[in-house]
Amino acid sequence: MPLRSxxxxxxxxxxxxxGSVLIVTTAVITSTALFLHSYDDVKRDMLRNATSQGQILAKTLVPVLLQDHVWQAYEIINAPLHGATRENAIQADTLLVLDAQRQVYVSTRPRRLPMLADFARRSGEYALVAASIAKMGDETSVISPVASDYLYVATPIMDEQTRLGTLIQIYSKKILWPRFIASAGQLSWVVLLVLAVLLPIxxxxxxRTAMPLLRLTERMEQLGHGLPDELPAKIYDYEDELGRLFQAYNRTLQQLREKALIEGEIIHSERLVAIGRLAAGIAHEIxxxxxxxLTSINTLRHHGAPDARTSKTLTLLERGLTQITETVAALLVEAKVNSRDFAPQDIDDVQTLIAPQANKRRVTVVWTAGLSEPVPLPSTLVRQVMINLILNAVQASEEGGGxxxxxxxxxxVLLFEVVNGGRSLSDSQTEHLFEPFTNAGENGRGLGLWVCYQIVKQLGGAIAVDSTMAAGAGRTRFEVTLPFAAR
Amino acid sequence: MTTRRLFLGACAGLALAPALAAMPRRPVRVGLTPVFLGDQHGLLADWRAYMEAKLQQPVVFVQRDSYRETMDLLRLEQIDFAWICDYPFVYLRKQVRLLAVPRFKGRPYYRAYLIVPARRLDVTSLLDLRNKIFAYADPYSNTGYLAPRYQLRQLGEDPGKFFKRTFFTYSHHSLIEAVADGLADGGSVDSYVWDALSKIRADITGRTRIVSQSPEYGFPPFVANHAVSAESFQSMQKMLLTMADDGAGKVLLERLDLDGFVVGDARNYQLVARMMREFGEE
Incomplete structure (x- = not known):
């Protein structure tokens, strides 16, 4: 269906x-009405002129008819036909004077309407006009026979109460056209000008109204496949229904984003909890x-009198098993240790402890220590978190960095923050950052951050990372918040 | 016509202003009738200036709508001289004196032309216009009224009933237009006027056709009323008779389509007098 399409x-x-259809329709209707009005105006104008001209001529003709000056009458009725210009193009086609018997007294077209001719008998149309003239009163009357190309303006020629005759001015309706077209032409220009202004607007x-709707529709269609972009406010920042729709969309999108973020975080932390639990379980089992x-090896070493070769094997076994023990111990972060409170002195210790590593990589560590007295947090664990994070930062920095x-x-709340340069973290790195062995590299087993995470969680705190790349330089920032019960 | 008179009056006033001081005498009043192409304002102004220079006297042209009015002015001595048709001259013979007669085509005679619209090829004589519309020039015109009526009478017709309708145009020029436009089916016109008009407005005369010509009549003369002094009569007559002898006069005569003036002979008008007698006038 074309209409449907x-x-x-x-x-x-x-x-x-x-909009265009409405504007054009309005313009067409309005101009048609004005055109008709204009045609009427031109016609009325013509009739008004004809009437006043007829009255003047009729008055002038009175003495002429009384004295029977045919030639003078001829000159009088010919006068309006001379001196026509383009401006007063509305001019009678024919003028004639009928006598009291409605015979032609004189006409401007003597060949067609000779003197003494019976007007009514010259044509059917003239018969109709003659009949109207017979009935008309003392006033000028306009006779417009149906389907005729001519208008007849009849003015009685009155001497006191006596009707001497009738002056008839015959106008062709065609002469209205040039005048009408002239005024219609002006009107058309105005209409075109209005259209030329209105249509582009x-x-x-x-x-302007459709574009925001299109953008909104595009985004709504994307919703099923993921979270689309927000709608820029500049597309449509008004308070009408469309504007409110935009705000509602942006609000909904914001809520969906937050929800997705929270869901991501929940999944992440749940995974870490599961890994932790798994690690703890395995550690206990191992x-x-x-x-x-280890006890058996020890017993064998002291009571089994092993030869030299066996002793060497036992040593290898013992060393391997000890390494497993240490790894398991590292996995199994045990926060429930009795320890003294974390004091400003501990920060100095940490500085001292990391100095060799930092010097080795020629990395400068700048400290901002805003702690003046001990806080009730286990110093061993906090120190470990700080050391792990700073050493990581030193490792991640470029040589000579800061x-x-x-x-x-x-x-x-105790806040601790470490910032380093170097390369920023990739999204997948961030995703699995705190999981064990994920960041295993040349300088460790990849348990440092896992340990930090476990400690912070067990202390009821939070650890967050924020890694950005700007102007070719990465900036990675770890932030640890550790709440403590104030004494 | 009223406008024409006013216009001439204005011209006269303008031209007179500087000349009056040098010409203290009362102006010479000259009556003009439409026996010639009277509506050439430039020509009339020049002719008047010429007369003033020659007569050393202001000249006023007095024009009227009909011959009758000019005749009355002559009778009442309101004008000194007049150029009138031969019919009024014969009519007023006892009250006026013959002053001079123009020479037209070399002789002091002219004719009446019977004219019809050019396309009316069916008309070959006056008799073909029976029961038609006929235009007369003036009731005191010879060629424009008396001559055709006389011709009808000669043919045994009653001029009062022969035509369906007649009307007066009060000028030969208008009569030619009336026939050219087809307002009248025919008319009788002064040959001098028709010939003169054919030289300047062939578009009008071209729409008419000369069906027949009348015998010659004495040309419309210049006359003086009886009260005019002998001195004034002579100077005016001399002025007219010598027009053809000087350059400016010759130019004016050419523009008037005339050859000059002669003293004239009242016997030249006997035919008109006979025609008038036929209608019981004189």
């Missing part, structure tokens, strides 16, 4: 199209047989 058009075309306005094996470390108190 018209309605299926994009708003982008439909709104301007409808309408088109612009239609686009620890018991390990201890048994690391910033800051400790601060905010109410009952």
């Amino acid at each position: 018209l309605f299926n058009l994009s708003f982008r075309y439909k709104i301007p199209l409808w 309408n088109w612009y306005w239609g686009q 620890n018991n047989p390990l201890l048994g094996m 690391v910033e470390a800051a400790v601060a108190l905010s109410g009952a």
Whole structure:
């Protein structure tokens, strides 16, 4: 259905199209009305002129008829036919004077309407006109026979109460056209000018209304496949329904984003919890047989009198098992240790401990320590977190780079922040950052951050990472918040 | 016509202003009738200036709509001289004196032309215009009224009933137009006027056709009323008779389509007098 396909058009075309159709329709109707009015005006104008001209001529003709001066009458009725210009193009086609018997007294076209001719008998149309003249009163009357190309303006020639005759001015309706076309031409220009102004405005306005809708539709269609972009406010920042729709869309999108973020975080932390639990379970399961094996090796070494070759083997076994023990111990972060409170002195210790590593890589560590008295947090664990994060930062920095470390108190929360340059973290790195063995490299087993995470979680705190790349330089920032119960 | 008179009056006033001081005498009043192409304003102004220079006296042209009015002015001595048709001359013979007669085509005679619209090829004589519309020039015109009526009478017709309708145009020029436009089916016109008009407005005369010509009549003369002094009569007569002898006069005569003036002979008008007698006038 073509009509349906018209309605299926994009708003982008439909709104301007409808607007254009309305504007053009209005222009056509209005101008048609004005054209008709203008034609009437021209006609009325002509009749008014004809009437006044007829009255003047009729008055002038009175003495002429009384004295029977045919030639003078001929000159009088010919006068209006001379001196026509383009401006007063509305001129009678023929003028004639009928006598009281409605015979032609004189006419401007003597060949067609000779003197003494019976007017009514010259043509059917003239008969109708003659009949109207017979009935008319003392006033000028306009006779417009049906389907005739001519208008007849009849003015009685009155001497006091006596009717001497009738002056008839015959106008061709065709002469109205040049005048009408002249005024219609002006009108057309005005209409075209109005259209030339309105149509582009309408088109612009239609686009302006449709474009936000199109953008909104595109985004709504993307919703099923992921989270689309927000709608820039500048597309449409008004408070009408469309504007409110935009705001609602942006609000919904924001909520969906937050929800997705929260879901991501929940999944992440749940995974870490699961890994932790798994690691703890495995560690416990491994620890018991390990201890048994180490005890057995010890017993064999002291009571089995092994030869030199066996002793060497036992040493290898013992070393391997000890390494397993240490790894398991590292996995199994045990926060429930009795330890003294974390004090400013501990920060100095940490500085001292990391100095050799930093010097080795010629990395400068800049400290901002805002701690003046001990806080009730286990110093061993906090120190370990700090050392792990700073060493990681030193490793991640380029040689000769810098690391910033800051400790601060905010109410009952200890804040610790480490920032380093070097390469930023990739998304997948961030995703699995705190999982064990994921960051295993040349300088460790990849348990440092896992340990930090476990410690912080067990202390009821939070650890967050934020890694960005800007102007060719990476900036990775770890932030640890550790709440403590104020004494 | 009223406008024409006013216009001439204005011209006269303008031209007179500087000349009056040098010409203290009362102006010579000259009556003009439409026996010639009277509506050439430039020609009349020049002719008047010429007369003033020659007569050393202001000249006023007095024009009227009909011959009758000019005749009355002559009778009442309101004008000194007049150029009138031969019919009024014979009519007023006892009250006026013959002053001079123009020479037209070398002789002091002219004729009446019977004219019809050019396309009316069926008309070959006056008799073909029976029961038609006929235009006369003036009731006191010879060629424009008396001559055709006389001809009808000679043919045994009653001029009062022969035509369906007649009307007066009060000028030969208008009569030619009336026939050219087809307002009248025919008319009788002064040959001098028709010939003169054919030289300047062939578009009008071209729409008419000369069907027949009348015998010769004495040309419309210049006359003086009886009260005019002998001195004035002579100077005016001399002025007219010598027009053809000087350059400016010759130019004016050419424009008037005339050859000059002669003293004239009242016997030349006997035919008109006979025609008038036929209608019981004189």
